Each structure stands twice: as structure tokens, then as C-alpha cells.
Amino acid sequence: MSELFRTIIEHVSLYAIPVFLFLIPVLAFVKKVKIYEEFVEGAKEGFQVAVRIIPYLVAILVAIGMFRASGAMDVFVSILSPFTDWIGFPAEVLPAAFMRPLSGSGTLGIVTELMTTHGTDSFIGRFASTIYGSTETTFYVLAVYFGAVNIKKIRHAVPSGLIADIAGIGAALFICRIVFG
Amino acid sequence: MLNYVWLFLMVCALVFGAINGKLKEVTEAAFQYAGIAVDIALGLIGIMALWLGIMRIGEKAGLIQLLARAIRPITRWLFPGVPSEHPAMGAMILNISANWLGLGNAATPFGIKAMEELQKLNPYKDTATDAMVVFLALNTASITLIPASIIAIRVKLGSAAPWEIIGTAIFASTVATITAVTFAKLFQRLPVFRIKPADTTASSTEEESRS
Numbered sequence: 001m002s003e004l005f006r007t008i009i010e011h012v013s014l015y016a017i018p019v020f021l022f023l024i025p026v027l028a029f030v031k032k033v034k035i036y037e038e039f040v041e042g043a044k045e046g047f048q049v050a051v052r053i054i055p056y057l058v059a060i061l062v063a064i065g066m067f068r069a070s071g072a073m074d075v076f077v078s079i080l081s082p083f084t085d086w087i088g089f090p091a092e093v094l095p096a097a098f099m100r101p102l103s104g105s106g107t108l109g110i111v112t113e114l115m116t117t118h119g120t121d122s123f124i125g126r127f128a129s130t131i132y133g134s135t136e137t138t139f140y141v142l143a144v145y146f147g148a149v150n151i152k153k154i155r156h157a158v159p160s161g162l163i164a165d166i167a168g169i170g171a172a173l174f175i176c177r178i179v180f181g
Numbered sequence: 182m183l184n185y186v187w188l189f190l191m192v193c194a195l196v197f198g199a200i201n202g203k204l205k206e207v208t209e210a211a212f213q214y215a216g217i218a219v220d221i222a223l224g225l226i227g228i229m230a231l232w233l234g235i236m237r238i239g240e241k242a243g244l245i246q247l248l249a250r251a252i253r254p255i256t257r258w259l260f261p262g263v264p265s266e267h268p269a270m271g272a273m274i275l276n277i278s279a280n281w282l283g284l285g286n287a288a289t290p291f292g293i294k295a296m297e298e299l300q301k302l303n304p305y306k307d308t309a310t311d312a313m314v315v316f317l318a319l320n321t322a323s324i325t326l327i328p329a330s331i332i333a334i335r336v337k338l339g340s341a342a343p344w345e346i347i348g349t350a351i352f353a354s355t356v357a358t359i360t361a362v363t364f365a366k367l368f369q370r371l372p373v374f375r376i377k378p379a380d381t382t383a384s385s386t387e388e389e390s391r392s
Binding site: 034042063066126133137148151152155162163172179 | 357
């Protein structure tokens with residue numbers, strides 16, 4: 001069953017982009033759109049957008065990088081660990097959960113390390129993999145998307161994103177306990 | 182909000198960096214990550230140009246609007262402030278589908294395009310709209326049907342069943358997504374997060390200074 005699901009999704013993922021890249025220009029051409037001119041006109045924006053997000057990304061990534069390098073996370077992990085022990089959250093995985101909203105590559109590093117020491121098919125390995133696969137890097141997404149349109153006052157975006165991350169990690173623990181024991 | 186997050190990260194970095202004797206590493210990280218930020222942004226140029234070009238063709242042909250109309254029942258509830266045939270809707274659908282399929286390279290340009298379209302509907306240019314926050318909520322807690330990068334690492338580390346985390350990851354990300362949208366919608370009514378009238382003047386002066 002999961003094998004079938006995987007095959008279907010993999011095929012859809014494989015064909016989605018080529019089909020899309022083919023279909024849009026052809027349909028537009030039929031509708032008498034000047035496809036080459038319009039493409040170039042749209043593509044022009046690519047550079048400006050990329051440059052526009054630089055200051056936002058620098059601000060967020062520098063702060064996160066400094067935070068990581070300072071070892072501050074260990075302190076938060078030790079503060080939280082009595083609570084997480086109580087709900088049956090493996091303490092080893094706590095740094096990965098903490099890192100998830102801050103840094104994608106950071107989390108991937110921690111998860112890889114966990115799987116190397118505890119084994120990919122251990123509970124810790126499966127749980128950490130589930131956490132990594134289940135959400136996006138909240139602060140990166142916020143910096144890129146709001147940066148692209150120069151928005152600085154982002155209102156409730158941070159609290160809703162972080163609550164969702166906590167819910168996702170909680171759900172990961174719940175489902176992993178049921179499926180992997 | 183970001184002011185507090187930023188201050189929190191910086192203060193923690195300096196305080197704990199000093200306590201742990203890691204101030205040198207903290208300084209190095211600051212410079213290193215400033216460079217990484219620029220690399221990431223510049224790395225986006227080509228792929229952004231490609232997808233923004235394709236999007237423009239699709240928009241001119243009316244295809245993006247067609248897509249937006251097709252899923253109106255859901256989007257009308259998620260984004261009540263956005264007209265149902267607005268190009269922003271089309272871009273958001275493409276972004277979310279690309280995320281589901283794990284096509285990160287396409288998802289980001291579509292998402293940025295969606296933000297630009299949403300920004301056209303925004304009266305206060307430096308403040309996020311309700312629709313933007315809901316859209317971002319969908320992206321930060323994004324569902325991925327096949328989390329390819331973690332599976333690749335599991336394969337490399339010799340897992341007997343690298344795929345077995347697909348189901349658990351989909352479950353967790355679905356819970357996260359529902360939570361994100363629910364809280365985005367709940368929080369938008371709170372007085373703390375309401376758009377303040379002072380923002381109008383702030384955005385107009387910035388508009389002038391930019392042009």
C-alpha cells in the first residue's frame with residue numbers, strides 16, 4: 001500500500017515540472033500570447049526579488065547562526081528536559097526539535113548525527129526523521145517571503161508558525177509512539 | 182514581533198557565548214552566516230527568473246486565473262480578503278502543490294509571486310495582511326508527501342526501511358498545518374496583532390523614499 005503510494009507520488013513529482021514547463025507555453029501560444037517576450041518580461045523580476053530578500057535573510061540567518069554557535073540551545077534543552085521526560089519525549093531528540101524552526105541544515109546535521117549513533121531504524125532515528133520531514137524552517141520561510149515584498153511588521157506570523165511547529169512535533173511523537181512503539 | 186525574536190536570539194548568543202567561552206565562535210558565525218544569506222539569495226536568481234517568466238506567460242494566457250477559479254470553495258474560506266479570481270490565488274495554489282510534491286525549487290518562486298500579488302491588495306505596504314499570514318502558515322507547516330532529503334540520508338546510512346517515515350511525517354505535518362491555519366485565523370482578531378492606523382503613514386513615507 002505505502003509502496004504504491006510512493007510510486008504514484010514519485011511519478012507525479014518527476015513529471016510535474018516538465019509537463020508544466022511544456023504545457024504553459026504551448027497553451028499560451030495557442031491563445032496568441034507572445035510567449036518569448038512575456039517570459040523575458042516576467043523573468044526580469046527574478047534578479048530584483050533575489051536582491052530584495054538579502055537584507056532580511058542576513059538579519060535572520062546571522063542571528064540564528066550566532067545563537068547556534070553560542071551553545072545557548074543546550075541551556076534551553078536542559079530547562080525543558082524535565083517536562084519532555086515527563087511526556088516521554090526522548091531527550092536526545094530535543095536539540096533537533098529545538099533547531100527545526102531555526103535552521104534546516106542545522107536540523108539535518110543533528111538528525112544525521114542521531115541516526116549515526118542510535119541507528120536509522122531505532123525509535124530515536126525514526127522519530128527524528130519524522131520531525132525533520134514534517135515541517136519547514138519557519139524563520140527562513142518568514143524571512144524570504146516577507147522580505148520579497150519588503151514587509152517588516154509581520155503581526156501574528158511568528159506565534160502561529162511556532163505553535164504549529166510545537167503541534168507538529170507533538171503529533172510526530174504521538175504517531176511514532178503508535179507506529180514504531 | 183520580529184524585533185523581539187531578533188533581540189532574544191542576539192542577547193542569548195552574546196550572554197551564553199560569554200558564559201560558555203564561545204564568543205569567538207559567535208563572531209565567526211555572524212560573518213559566516215551573513216555570507217550564507219547572500220549565497221542563498223543569489224542562488225535563487227536563475228530559478229526565480231525561470232519560474233517568474235513561466236508564471237507571466239500563464240497569467241497572460243489566463244491559465245493562472247483558471248486554476249484559481251477551480252479551487253474557489255477552499256480558498257474563499259482560507260483567504261476571504263482576496264478576490265477569488267485574483268492571480269494571487271493561482272500563485273498560491275501552485276506554491277502549495279509544489280510543496281506537497283516536494284518541488285522546493287519551484288515552490289519558493291511561486292510563493293514569492295503569490296506574496297507580490299497579495300501585496301498589491303495590501304493598503305499598508307510594510308504590514309502583513311491576514312491573507313499573507315494564513316499563506317505563510319501554510320508554508321511554514323508545509324505538508325510534503327515525500328520528504329526526499331531525509332529519505333536520501335536514511336538510505337545513505339543503511340536504513341532497512343528508509344521510506345517508513347513517510348506516513349508519520351504526513352500525519353505530523355497535517356496536524357501542524359491545521360494548527361497553523363487555525364491559530365493564524367484566531368490571532369488575527371486579537372488587538373495586539375491588529376493593523377495599527379499609524380502604519381499608513383509609515384508605509385507611505387517609505388514608498389516615497391524608495392521611489
